Amino acid sequence: MRQFVVIGHEAPTTPDFPLDDLPGVAGRLDVLCRCVNAALFLSHGIREDVRLRLVLGDTFTLRVEGEEVRGLHPDERSTAARIRSALERSDEAIGHQPVETSPGIYLTRQGVEPTLREVAEEGTLVQLHEDGEPIVGSKAPNDPVFVLSDHRDFTTGEATLLDELDARQVRLGPRALHADHAITVVQNYLDTDGFERY
């Protein structure tokens, strides 16, 4: 199982955003939509071995299960519509009980900290970080959980929490990449036996 967590600092937490302005009014939701694409899509199908979580504004977490999700399309707009329809049902997400808002997509009322603590129980946290060890030559942990930030850096609080949870820091290359590009590169490393091929 490959896992990805993307923290969307400015992502919407209510469904009242227009699909015509994802980068603006919708708080760079375009970035998160491309992360869904990068995490889930192969040329001819869905990556069933993937679990992706998007943390929306430190309030909700949207979980996408590759094995269960249906009818997902690769474009930003339709993915944003799926996120919006999930937020329309946020009233049903009570306590830490997720609500399945469409097949394989679950909304939970929890922000960054409980989500990171939850995934730390499910695998080994790997933080993509420009000061991390190079991915080339390093070995992938079993059940890796890659944690990324959207267009902004991790907050001090998030970085401290990742340290506390023993997140490894890994660097993909000399150039800082968008979160979705980073996910695509990581997928290729894992596809090609990842860190073990050298």
Next chain:
Amino acid sequence: MRQFVVIGHEAPTTPDFPLDDLPGVAGRLDVLCRCVNAALFLSHGIREDVRLRLVLGDTFTLRVEGEEVRGLHPDERSTAARIRSALERSDEAIGHQPVETSPGIYLTRQGVEPTLREVAEEGTLVQLHEDGEPIVGSKAPNDPVFVLSDHRDFTTGEATLLDELDARQVRLGPRALHADHAITVVQNYLDTDGFERY
């Protein structure tokens, strides 16, 4: 200089498409928009060492010069709007003379064959192909020109032409990727000294 050519088989050749339905009415223009993103964007800027060509429906070729382009945004919709406004000026593209439709973006009235013959003069063609030699362990040519197809396979005619132009066939991994993901993976290989690091 890194070059990418993406052949958009169903891409629009007139500007009368809606920005609200890129995957449908606009002939999977969403794929081409993500290719622009993957080819041009770094986390904090534009890749100035990149030249990208999108072949639109075997009729026009849109060329984006990383060194010159201005005001490009990473989301699909705004990129599609840029392509649409280029097509609004297609009358000005006469013969094989390009017209600069916005800074660093050039539209030329030429389809697949003249475009591939043109880029073959500018560098070494590399075709991403599932039967190609693995990118791992192979050496990048100088001035590579990566040629990709959109969501469809290359036509027989395109494949024959690529053979004639001595395009190397390279494989990125065991799983077939979307064109934009393939560009992102190639960029990372080149960023990390690409094929030479092994």
